Amino acid sequence: MKVAVTSADTRTVTGHAGRCRRFWVYEVEGREVRGRALLEVPLKETFHASHHAAPAGLAGIAALVTGGMGQGLAARLRGLGVEAVVTSETDPDRAVAGFVDGSLPRLAPHAGHGHHPH
Secondary structure, three states, X not given: OEEEEEOOOOOOOOOOHHHOOEEEEEEEEOXXXXXXXXEEXXXXXXXXXXXXXXXXXXXXXXXXXXXXXXXXXXHHHHHOOOEEEEOOOOXXXXXXXXXXXXXXXXXXXXXXXXXXXX
């Protein structure tokens, strides 16, 4: 399975999933991470800009882990068959490990548009 993590700075799990252009994409087999690759999408392919689809490089992901997203994006991801995961964990590797073993702290998507934590 593939798990994507928003990481605008390539070092931490970042919020603003809809506008994020950089993602770590993890390849997970069972409970083990087999590898990760950095994906950078063009501005026109961000979730915010594309409105109906996921960025092409994120096709086939099982989950999107992020520090913040709105309820609209969470609903769109569910419609695409992608688990939307908002967390307070800031380390991408720990976030994916926690997602895989079920220990990842989770937060709810934000109710209002534009009210994401920084």
